[in-house]
Amino acid sequence: MHHLKDRGYTHLVSSEITPRHVYLQRRRLLQGAAGGVALAGLGALRPAQAQVARPGQQAALPAVRSAVAAAMATDKLTPYKDITTYNNFYEFGTDKADPAKYAGSLRTRPWTVAIEGEVKKPGTYDIETLLKLSPMEERIYRLRCVEGWSMVVPWVGYSLAELIRKVEPTGNAKFVQFITLADRAQMPGLSQAVLDWPYVEGLRMDEALHPLTLLAFGLYGEVMPKQNGAPLRLVVPWKYGFKSGKSLVKIRFVEKQPKTSWEAAIPEEYGFYSNVNPKVDHPRWSQATERRLGEDGLFAKKRPTLMFNGYEAQVGQLYAGMDLKKFY
Numbered sequence: 001m002h003h004l005k006d007r008g009y010t011h012l013v014s015s016e017i018t019p020r021h022v023y024l025q026r027r028r029l030l031q032g033a034a035g036g037v038a039l040a041g042l043g044a045l046r047p048a049q050a051q052v053a054r055p056g057q058q059a060a061l062p063a064v065r066s067a068v069a070a071a072m073a074t075d076k077l078t079p080y081k082d083i084t085t086y087n088n089f090y091e092f093g094t095d096k097a098d099p100a101k102y103a104g105s106l107r108t109r110p111w112t113v114a115i116e117g118e119v120k121k122p123g124t125y126d127i128e129t130l131l132k133l134s135p136m137e138e139r140i141y142r143l144r145c146v147e148g149w150s151m152v153v154p155w156v157g158y159s160l161a162e163l164i165r166k167v168e169p170t171g172n173a174k175f176v177q178f179i180t181l182a183d184r185a186q187m188p189g190l191s192q193a194v195l196d197w198p199y200v201e202g203l204r205m206d207e208a209l210h211p212l213t214l215l216a217f218g219l220y221g222e223v224m225p226k227q228n229g230a231p232l233r234l235v236v237p238w239k240y241g242f243k244s245g246k247s248l249v250k251i252r253f254v255e256k257q258p259k260t261s262w263e264a265a266i267p268e269e270y271g272f273y274s275n276v277n278p279k280v281d282h283p284r285w286s287q288a289t290e291r292r293l294g295e296d297g298l299f300a301k302k303r304p305t306l307m308f309n310g311y312e313a314q315v316g317q318l319y320a321g322m323d324l325k326k327f328y
């Protein structure tokens with residue numbers, strides 16, 4: 001195992017996630033260039049294209065650099081098949097297999113995202129504009145679902161902060177609300193009243209601006225599969241997976257803490273913050289351990305869940321002094 005350490009957390013180097021011939025080719029390229037790889041800030045920013053092997057199921061979405069944040073040496077990428085066949089996307093049904101079966105009816109073009117509320121530059125942004133707003137990065141993040149499973153995904157996207165900076169929030173913007181698509185013609189699950197549609201989520205402004213918060217357009221070097229939230233979704237790696245809204249159509253900057261769909265549905269079980277926390281149990285089950293999709297079999301010993309899903313060094317200070325049992 002070869003990994004690099006800085007600031008107390010571990011970066012997986014791309015030799016572990018890239019086919020060997022691609023890695024060697026890239027290394028030759030890098031050696032020919034100015035020099036070594038600079039490690040800065042949140043991850044290793046590589047000037048060359050850094051891609052995991054493409055499964056070839058969707059169009060390619062190349063990242064221009066790789067910022068591999070906090071993927072631990074023990075983390076193996078979850079196979080593409082598991083990431084794309086075991087999903088929560090209730091707009092297409094509540095069974096884990098439903099999104100892969102039914103999301104084919106989702107139309108991802110044309111697609112726009114409305115930016116509203118407390119911003120100096122509100123407006124409707126086209127997906128093609130959003131794709132070009134900032135260089136695409138490959139980021140390997142763990143995603144821990146509130147139900148007790150987790151996965152390790154090579155996402156492609158850029159920090160949500162890049163978009164936020166462009167639209168210039170006003171001083172009144174204290175929270176950000178994320179509204180996802182709700183169209184009965186495309187989404188068969190909407191006929192069931194499981195949630196109050198559209199699916200809405202929210203973050204505090206500092207959480208939304210945190211560089212780890214990713215606006216993701218793809219995974220495994222390709223365009224986002226529909227069942228995973230095409231054409232763009234949020235990924236907030238230190239929070240339970242449900243905070244990562246799929247198929248976003250609206251981002252609204254607001255002054256007051258917005259209600260989220262899960263809070264509205266079951267307030268005693270789902271709070272606004274929903275940070276991954278092994279010490280705070282869900283009222284109906286423990287959150288101390290998790291099962292890794294495609295890796296830990298049903299009867300295998302579960303792995304311990306890490307505080308803030310392992311991203312405590314990067315995000316812990318956002319919650320300094322807060323009682324995380326109260327603000328769950």
Ligand code: MTE
Pocket residue numbers: 083086087088089090091144145146180181199227228229240241242243244245246247
């Ligand atoms: N976004 C929308 N629009 N609808 C959903 O039902 N489910 C959430 C989240 N985003 C959901 C959503 C939940 S509970 C989880 S765990 C993650 O998406 C799952 O993402 P994945 O299917 O890519 O693993």
